[in-house]
Amino acid sequence: MSTARAERLVNLVLALLSTRQYLSADRIREIVPGYSDAPTDEAFYRTFERDKTELRELGIPLEYGRNFVYEQVEGYRIARRDYELGEIELSPDEATAVGLAVRLWDSPELTGQAQGALVKLRAAGVEIDDQAPTVVEPKVRTESAFGPLLAAVQNGQAVQFEYRRSGSPEWLMRTIEPWGVVSWRSRWYVVGHDRDRDAPRCFRLSRLNGKVKTVGKPGVVRRPADVNLLQFVAGSSGGSDDQSPVATARVWVADGRAANVRRRGRVVGRDTAGGTEGDVIQINLYFPESAADWIAAQGPDALVLEPDVLAKAVRERLEAVVHGGVR
Numbered sequence: 001m002s003t004a005r006a007e008r009l010v011n012l013v014l015a016l017l018s019t020r021q022y023l024s025a026d027r028i029r030e031i032v033p034g035y036s037d038a039p040t041d042e043a044f045y046r047t048f049e050r051d052k053t054e055l056r057e058l059g060i061p062l063e064y065g066r067n068f069v070y071e072q073v074e075g076y077r078i079a080r081r082d083y084e085l086g087e088i089e090l091s092p093d094e095a096t097a098v099g100l101a102v103r104l105w106d107s108p109e110l111t112g113q114a115q116g117a118l119v120k121l122r123a124a125g126v127e128i129d130d131q132a133p134t135v136v137e138p139k140v141r142t143e144s145a146f147g148p149l150l151a152a153v154q155n156g157q158a159v160q161f162e163y164r165r166s167g168s169p170e171w172l173m174r175t176i177e178p179w180g181v182v183s184w185r186s187r188w189y190v191v192g193h194d195r196d197r198d199a200p201r202c203f204r205l206s207r208l209n210g211k212v213k214t215v216g217k218p219g220v221v222r223r224p225a226d227v228n229l230l231q232f233v234a235g236s237s238g239g240s241d242d243q244s245p246v247a248t249a250r251v252w253v254a255d256g257r258a259a260n261v262r263r264r265g266r267v268v269g270r271d272t273a274g275g276t277e278g279d280v281i282q283i284n285l286y287f288p289e290s291a292a293d294w295i296a297a298q299g300p301d302a303l304v305l306e307p308d309v310l311a312k313a314v315r316e317r318l319e320a321v322v323h324g325g326v327r
Contacts (some may be wrong), residue, residue, distance in 0.1 A: 008034030022075025
């Protein structure tokens with residue numbers, strides 16, 4: 001950001017904080033240094049719109065309104081109650097964790113937001129060491145569609161994008177009402193209501209082509225209260241969009257164990273196996289041929305109750321391990 005633009009934004013914030021009345025755009029042009037240099041009205045309004053967008057991205061809340069009912073033009077101000085931070089107290093460990101979180105994201109959109117949050121905390125008097133040495137340097141990488149999809153979720157707005165199913169060379173246009181963006185097994189997915197198929201679906205972000213386009217008005221998309229996004233993606237066996245379950249399995253899992261199995265289904269009952277208490281998990285299988293592998297990996301903590309063909313496949317894998325073989 002240029003020095004002149006930064007000074008203009010600071011002056012704009014000071015002016016809007018210093019007034020109880022709403023200031024019209026014309027009045028702001030008169031009193032805020034930096035706007036009077038605009039050669040035309042069009043140039044001023046273009047600059048003013050950019051500055052308002054910049055303030056919103058910085059998290060500065062702008063209020064719109066009129067001082068009197070009969071006024072025809074709306075004005076702007078910043079309410080101190082919404083702008084000023086309350087007292088923030090972080091322990092040394094918490095402050096270190098915040099600094100580590102800032103270094104976590106490896107995408108331009110989220111890096112900027114993280115750095116903005118860091119500036120606000122430091123302005124509030126919180127000392128954050130974002131350069132503290134760590135044994136592990138974590139990174140969370142995102143796809144290019146991550147930012148637009150996350151914005152659409154926050155705005156409650158439908159989106160359109162080109163998408164290619166796994167194993168298909170064809171790109172198809174999809175229109176969905178996004179409920180959220182989640183990460184599963186190092187991949188990002190958007191979950192929502194597919195308008196074309198009139199059903200909930202999840203889509204892997206790495207299979208999107210081109211730009212994400214918003215559709216319709218903001219505020220019309222609402223996430224159902226009973227939907228667990230991560231469970232939905234996990235239950236799709238890694239995000240199998242446009243696909244119905246091939247089969248259903250019931251698996252007993254020991255209490256507090258077999259988290260990989262639990263994430264893929266829902267608890268439908270209780271049972272005992274070998275004297276050990278546990279839950280019965282019902283799982284929708286999209287790729288039955290691979291289910292035996294990840295169930296067998298749980299060892300004695302998971303037991304297939306049905307179907308018999310899956311139980312037999314898991315048993316064969318466990319017997320192969322016992323006898324020193326690898327399947």
